[in-house]
Amino acid sequence: MLGRDDEIELLESLLRHAAEGHGGGVVLHGEPGIGKTALLSYAAEHATGFQVLRAVGVAPEADLAYATLHQLLLPALGSVDDLPGPQAQALHILFGRAHGAAPDPFLVALSALSLLSLLAEERPVLCVVDDAHWADQPTLKTLAFVARRLGDEPIALALAARADEGHATDLPGLRRVPLMGLNEEAATALLDQRAEKKAEKKAGEKAGEGAGERRLSDGERRHLLAATGGNPLALLELAGKEIPPEGTREPPAMTDELQRSFLTRIGARHAESLPLLQLIAADGSGSVETIEKAAGALRVASGPLHRAELDELLTYDGTRLVFRHPLIRSAIYHSATADRRAAIHRALAAALDAPDDQHRRAWHLGQAAVGHDEQAAEQLERSAEQAALRGGPAAAMAALSRAAELTADGPRRGRRLWAAALAAVQGGFTSVAGTLLDRAGREPQLAEPDRIALAAVRAIVAEFAGSPEDAMDLIQPWIPRALRLDRHLFTPTVAMYADLGLRTNRPRAWSDLAGWLDEVALSPDDPADAVLRLLHAASLARTGRDPEGKGLDALGPAGSDLVVAGASAEPVTMTLAGGIARGLGAYELSRRLYRDAGQRARTGGSLGALAWILEYQAADEIARGRLGLAESHAEEGCQFADEAGQPNTACRNRGLLALCAALRGRPEAAGLATGVLAEASGRRLADATAYARRALGLIDLVAGRHLEAARHFAAIGDWAADPPPDLAMAVVPDLVEALVRAGERDRAAAATARYARWTEHVAAPEPGALAARCRALTCADGSAAEHYAESLRLHAESDSPLEHARTELLLGEQLRRDRRRSQAQRHLRAAAEDFRRVGALAWADRALGELRATGESARTPETRATEAGALGTLTPQELRITLAVGEGLTNREIAAQLFLSPRTVDYHLRKVFQKAGITSRAELMRMVLADVPA
Numbered sequence: 001m002l003g004r005d006d007e008i009e010l011l012e013s014l015l016r017h018a019a020e021g022h023g024g025g026v027v028l029h030g031e032p033g034i035g036k037t038a039l040l041s042y043a044a045e046h047a048t049g050f051q052v053l054r055a056v057g058v059a060p061e062a063d064l065a066y067a068t069l070h071q072l073l074l075p076a077l078g079s080v081d082d083l084p085g086p087q088a089q090a091l092h093i094l095f096g097r098a099h100g101a102a103p104d105p106f107l108v109a110l111s112a113l114s115l116l117s118l119l120a121e122e123r124p125v126l127c128v129v130d131d132a133h134w135a136d137q138p139t140l141k142t143l144a145f146v147a148r149r150l151g152d153e154p155i156a157l158a159l160a161a162r163a164d165e166g167h168a169t170d171l172p173g174l175r176r177v178p179l180m181g182l183n184e185e186a187a188t189a190l191l192d193q194r195a196e197k198k199a200e201k202k203a204g205e206k207a208g209e210g211a212g213e214r215r216l217s218d219g220e221r222r223h224l225l226a227a228t229g230g231n232p233l234a235l236l237e238l239a240g241k242e243i244p245p246e247g248t249r250e251p252p253a254m255t256d257e258l259q260r261s262f263l264t265r266i267g268a269r270h271a272e273s274l275p276l277l278q279l280i281a282a283d284g285s286g287s288v289e290t291i292e293k294a295a296g297a298l299r300v301a302s303g304p305l306h307r308a309e310l311d312e313l314l315t316y317d318g319t320r321l322v323f324r325h326p327l328i329r330s331a332i333y334h335s336a337t338a339d340r341r342a343a344i345h346r347a348l349a350a351a352l353d354a355p356d357d358q359h360r361r362a363w364h365l366g367q368a369a370v371g372h373d374e375q376a377a378e379q380l381e382r383s384a385e386q387a388a389l390r391g392g393p394a395a396a397m398a399a400l401s402r403a404a405e406l407t408a409d410g411p412r413r414g415r416r417l418w419a420a421a422l423a424a425v426q427g428g429f430t431s432v433a434g435t436l437l438d439r440a441g442r443e444p445q446l447a448e449p450d451r452i453a454l455a456a457v458r459a460i461v462a463e464f465a466g467s468p469e470d471a472m473d474l475i476q477p478w479i480p481r482a483l484r485l486d487r488h489l490f491t492p493t494v495a496m497y498a499d500l501g502l503r504t505n506r507p508r509a510w511s512d513l514a515g516w517l518d519e520v521a522l523s524p525d526d527p528a529d530a531v532l533r534l535l536h537a538a539s540l541a542r543t544g545r546d547p548e549g550k551g552l553d554a555l556g557p558a559g560s561d562l563v564v565a566g567a568s569a570e571p572v573t574m575t576l577a578g579g580i581a582r583g584l585g586a587y588e589l590s591r592r593l594y595r596d597a598g599q600r601a602r603t604g605g606s607l608g609a610l611a612w613i614l615e616y617q618a619a620d621e622i623a624r625g626r627l628g629l630a631e632s633h634a635e636e637g638c639q640f641a642d643e644a645g646q647p648n649t650a651c652r653n654r655g656l657l658a659l660c661a662a663l664r665g666r667p668e669a670a671g672l673a674t675g676v677l678a679e680a681s682g683r684r685l686a687d688a689t690a691y692a693r694r695a696l697g698l699i700d701l702v703a704g705r706h707l708e709a710a711r712h713f714a715a716i717g718d719w720a721a722d723p724p725p726d727l728a729m730a731v732v733p734d735l736v737e738a739l740v741r742a743g744e745r746d747r748a749a750a751a752t753a754r755y756a757r758w759t760e761h762v763a764a765p766e767p768g769a770l771a772a773r774c775r776a777l778t779c780a781d782g783s784a785a786e787h788y789a790e791s792l793r794l795h796a797e798s799d800s801p802l803e804h805a806r807t808e809l810l811l812g813e814q815l816r817r818d819r820r821r822s823q824a825q826r827h828l829r830a831a832a833e834d835f836r837r838v839g840a841l842a843w844a845d846r847a848l849g850e851l852r853a854t855g856e857s858a859r860t861p862e863t864r865a866t867e868a869g870a871l872g873t874l875t876p877q878e879l880r881i882t883l884a885v886g887e888g889l890t891n892r893e894i895a896a897q898l899f900l901s902p903r904t905v906d907y908h909l910r911k912v913f914q915k916a917g918i919t920s921r922a923e924l925m926r927m928v929l930a931d932v933p934a
Contacts, residue, residue: 133167146173273301452485654672805835
């Protein structure tokens with residue numbers, strides 16, 4: 001521990017805060033021998049009162065999903081059945097204790113967090129993972145997930161990893177602590193200690209057994225320090241050995257030198273045991289039974305396993321053998337020739353004959369294979385299927401990639417590459433997925449269903465992390481063939497095309513879909529066809545081929561139920577169907593689909609799908625004027641999108657947060673919107689750009705900068721195009737108001753006429769209310785009052801208090817200008833109250849300013865803000881938890897839904913109780929029922 005004062009202080013602080021209930025985590029990064037393991041040992045030794053869980057990553061298990069997690073949680077698995085049912089089932093399936101569908105990786109991560117939190121109820125917990133660079137990717141993602149949620153948990157994570165080997169361990173939520181070499185003072189002290197121990201050992205030996213080791217001169221010591229970079233292990237290993245003399249140009253190859261140093265020592269003391277040590281190094285699992293079986297097949301003596309002669313190299317904890325230092329294992333493994341390693345892996349594969357060992361057996365066969373080996377490839381492919389069932393997309397990806405390497409060129413290799421790419425997408429490895437997809441696309445004679453699926457996965461990758469425009473172009477040529485080949489299998493792809501058309505401002509997607517679906521015989525009463533029938537109805541309406549505006553009526557009397565049944569297979573399809581239904585004006589059906597999709601994603605732990613779904617829910621809540629809930633959804637969506645590797649989804653949710661901030665009149669709104677605009681422009685995200693542009697336009701509109709506001713709204717898209725883009729048409733009511741106030745009535749009137757035609761296919765009253773408001777603003781024949789009356793009538797039939805209040809405000813302003821003060825005051829008061837209720841205080845301030853202009857005194861926005869309901873004071877996280885309590889959920893159920901630990905839920909509930917001045921859940925439930933969230 002010499003020279004590690006700062007690191008020791010950091011670890012002690014981590015333990016101290018965890019003991020106080022505020023956990024966290026660190027990753028100690030550095031080269032081999034730098035002292036990472038020593039610091040982990042220090043933390044474990046000084047974790048007084050903690051329960052310490054330990055694991056060590058090993059290279060052979062780096063692609064075995066959750067192998068390191070299993071090792072870490074093994075002492076706690078007896079408590080798994082105390083978790084909520086889905087979480088307990090997930091861990092049972094994951095660790096081979098039960099059969100069932102593969103648990104989602106995020107459900108596994110939540111289960112691990114809950115298990116650690118449960119363990120921490122008795123005493124604080126310290127999780128120590130050495131050689132984390134060899135931990136499997138699912139375990140690393142799980143630990144990162146846990147680390148981000150330890151702020152209110154008595155749990156500490158301490159990992160050690162190399163930066164240049166194995167998997168990357170720069171994990172979000174874990175503080176990265178790079179370890180440098182020792183300085184001259186610490187290195188000198190270390191070498192002096194070594195010399196003293198050598199001298200003490202020599203003094204205890206009989207005289208005449210050899211000369212003692214020579215002490216280093218100051219010059220030699222400085223040269224050794226420079227040559228080793230202060231690496232403690234290298235200092236100790238090379239202090240008594242010859243190194244290139246000072247002044248030569250030859251630098252010492254530290255990794256090779258250290259390995260040769262280890263091998264020299266091992267060869268001198270354990271030459272006869274080297275074949276056995278090579279076998280143990282190749283195995284990686286540390287199973288004595290497996291090693292002995294393989295040793296018998298190789299005719300290698302396994303007797304040293306049961307004697308103390310290998311104790312300086314190996315430890316045995318009663319279940320597995322572990323090398324005392326990873327460099328020892330690395331040096332021994334690479335000392336074997338390629339042929340010898342292949343023979344060892346074949347023997348290990350043969351020794352693994354239990355059903356639970358098939359994945360490891362296939363891995364060893366894959367390592368042993370050379371060139372094309374179809375038998376090994378088939379076993380790896382089956383192994384990948386098992387890995388997928390256990391929620392291990394990273395393991396499936398590795399197995400399928402290796403299987404493809406062992407497969408001759410052709411359709412089979414292409415299929416395995418495509419399957420590896422799918423596993424990579426599911427595991428969040430988008431860059432790897434792209435490489436695999438490129439390789440799969442180059443394979444000859446790939447079957448048509450695989451080529452369609454290949455394009456669909458490319459599109460998903462582009463939608464989440466690339467360009468949605470590219471995503472649309474990728475699937476467009478394949479959809480007609482997909483509909484002919486298996487329309488039910490590819491329904492999500494067809495629905496995605498419609499969604500991408502809206503997101504990318506490409507309205508011609510609707511004419512494409514209308515033409516394609518005209519050629520398909522869809523059953524009127526088959527739920528499997530319901531989503532396609534919904535798409536067909538929407539495409540006919542958008543292309544003007546449904547003049548009567550039947551919309552959902554085209555599905556028949558039970559159309560809504562059919563759509564729900566047809567989309568119920570998985571959350572993404574449900575959400576896409578909800579978006580289509582919303583475009584037809586079926587808002588309630590749309591919300592039902594969004595809600596059910598979100599619930600399914602939460603229950604199944606599908607965090608990636610949930611991040612994407614939350615954007616739709618947030619946008620819907622903004623339209624309903626429920627800004628608090630919208631912020632809650634969008635904030636959660638940002639967090640989950642970052643965790644799931646979806647930068648585009650995160651950007652869109654930030655755009656919605658900017659829009660909420662603009663509507664609320666918050667000072668940070670402009671900066672947030674500008675940041676989103678810059679990111680969205682770089683990523684070509686037309687939808688996120690629209691969110692940010694609308695936010696900036698509304699800021700200018702409420703401030704009276706009408707021309708600037710009109711420029712922002714007009715930049716979203718060309719509403720005069722034929723056909724007009726949906727994103728542009730959605731902001732025409734904002735644009736019309738800005739243009740009228742800027743004195744551009746002709747443009748405003750043209751936009752109004754176009755908007756009225758565009759909304760004809762929508763059965764819901766809200767678009768009609770907005771169209772009537774636009775006509776009231778632009779009419780030149782004195783009929784404004786009639787149009788305002790029609791707008792307010794339709795608003796009353798809808799669920800959009802924010803837009804209702806804006807219409808009241810505009811009418812009140814018109815009446816004030818017409819000197820009809822009493823009537824103006826009535827509408828302005830109503831507008832101000834509605835704005836206050838939904839939390840749009842900047843707009844409330846504008847309404848109050850107009851009210852004062854009529855001669856009526858009005859309270860300030862600050863006074864009104866204090867009169868808002870108790871729920872309006874809650875943070876988005878507190879609001880989510882409060883609403884879940886209102887649904888009657890327990891803390892554990894809430895934790896499972898929100899991907900938190902029960903302890904974190906309890907912490908936030910205590911803050912809610914303090915803010916609301918209540919003492920019981922019953923009071924909180926009554927408050928939720930009585931107070932509509934903003």
